[in-house]
Amino acid sequence: xxxxxxxxxxxxxxxxxxxxxxxxxxxxxxxxxxxxxxxxxxxxxxxxxxxxxxxxxxxxxxxxxxxxxxxxxxxxxxxxxxxxxxxxxxxxxxxxxxxxxxxxxxxxxxxxxxxxxxxxxxxxxxxxxxxxxxxxxxxxxxxxxxxxxxxxxxxxxxxxxxxxxxxxxxxxxxxxxxxxxxxxxxxxxxxxxxxxxxxxxxxxxxxxxxxxxxxxxxxxxxx
Ligand SMILES: Cc1cc2nc3c(=O)[nH]c(=O)nc-3n(C[C@H](O)[C@H](O)[C@H](O)COP(=O)(O)OP(=O)(O)OC[C@H]3O[C@@H](n4cnc5c(N)ncnc54)[C@H](O)[C@@H]3O)c2cc1C
Numbered sequence: 224x225x226x227x228x229x230x231x232x233x234x235x236x237x238x239x240x241x242x243x244x245x246x247x248x249x250x251x252x253x254x255x256x257x258x259x260x261x262x263x264x265x266x267x268x269x270x271x272x273x274x275x276x277x278x279x280x281x282x283x284x285x286x287x288x289x290x291x292x293x294x295x296x297x298x299x300x301x302x303x304x305x306x307x308x309x310x311x312x313x314x315x316x317x318x319x320x321x322x323x324x325x326x327x328x329x330x331x332x333x334x335x336x337x338x339x340x341x342x343x344x345x346x347x348x349x350x351x352x353x354x355x356x357x358x359x360x361x362x363x364x365x366x367x368x369x370x371x372x373x374x375x376x377x378x379x380x381x382x383x384x385x386x387x388x389x390x391x392x393x394x395x396x397x398x399x400x401x402x403x404x405x406x407x408x409x410x411x412x413x414x415x416x417x418x419x420x421x422x423x424x425x426x427x428x429x430x431x432x433x434x435x436x437x438x439x440x441x442x443x444x445x446x
Contacts, residue, residue: 224356224373225248225249225370225371225372225373226248226249226372226373227243227244227247227248227249227250227372227373227374227375227376228249228250228251228357228359228372228374228375229244229250229251229252229376229378230252230347230359230376230377230379230384230385231254231377231378231379231380231383232251232252232255232328232332232335232341232343233268233328233379233380234327234328234331235378236253236378236379237251237334237335238285239378240336240339241331241334241335241336242285244335244336244338245338249340250340250341250342250370251339251340251342252342252345252347252359253332253341253342254344254345254346254347255343255344257343257344267324267325268324268325270324272295272321272322272324272327273299273319273321273322274289274319275319276317276318276319279320289320289322289327290330292330293330294321294323295321295322295323297321298319298320298321299318299319299321300316300317300319301314301315301316301317302314302315302317342361344363344364345361345362345363346362346363347359347362347384347385348360348361348362348367349388350375350384350385350389353371356372357372357373358370359372377389387399392414393411394408394410394411397411
């Protein structure tokens with residue numbers, strides 16, 4: 224039995240494995256095989272590869288600097304924002320690091336301590352709560368295997384299977400069940416008691432008076 228199974232070796236999974244892995248008997252499972260990404264939609268990760276200042280700060284807090292081999296050109300220091308509806312166009316300074324996403328993920332994986340068992344090319348297809356732990360089904364070219372863990376972390380991205388099994392009422396799962404994105408979003412906001420007004424801060428509302436009616440302003444002034 225593992226102490227910890229981390230499903231997904233993207234930035235979240237590899238980082239958790241790096242900081243916690245050596246203290247626990249840990250397995251890191253990734254469905255993608257090792258090696259450089261092949262051309263084609265199933266291989267390359269869908270990502271712009273831009274590390275925003277917040278992401279750079281998070282890496283710095285972890286004591287990490289991005290190696291040169293992971294960077295690609297051009298490096299960006301400004302953003303051009305276009306509001307299509309109004310035709311307003313602005314440039315503002317913001318420094319991103321431009322990285323090759325495949326190389327970035329592979330680099331983070333090299334930082335996982337040797338004590339952590341890493342299985343790439345393995346897809347987690349099922350989870351079952353057994354009371355004192357969780358059984359996971361792992362599928363690979365070698366067939367299906369069952370492993371057990373005291374704790375499972377779903378770091379398997381936006382369409383997480385782990386989340387779908389553990390939290391069947393979640394927003395993404397509602398969409399998988401056929402609810403449209405607007406209805407799924409509304410039901411999640413209602414579930415957590417979040418206000419639909421919460422999405423826009425007062426500064427944005429004040430900057431676009433023609434877009435927001437008095438209710439927005441009233442709401443924000445008293446919150
Ligand atoms: C179009 C697009 C552009 C983006 N551009 C940017 C950008 O420029 N900058 C930025 O900072 N962010 C960007 N993002 C967001 C960024 O990609 C995510 O925030 C980030 O990848 C999340 O990291 P993660 O580790 O949580 O998940 P992921 O990176 O999604 O990693 C999850 C891992 O789990 C694996 N996995 C999934 N299911 C299983 C399973 N059942 N069994 C085993 N393994 C599994 C996957 O193969 C994957 O490697 C973009 C996203 C999209 C969709």
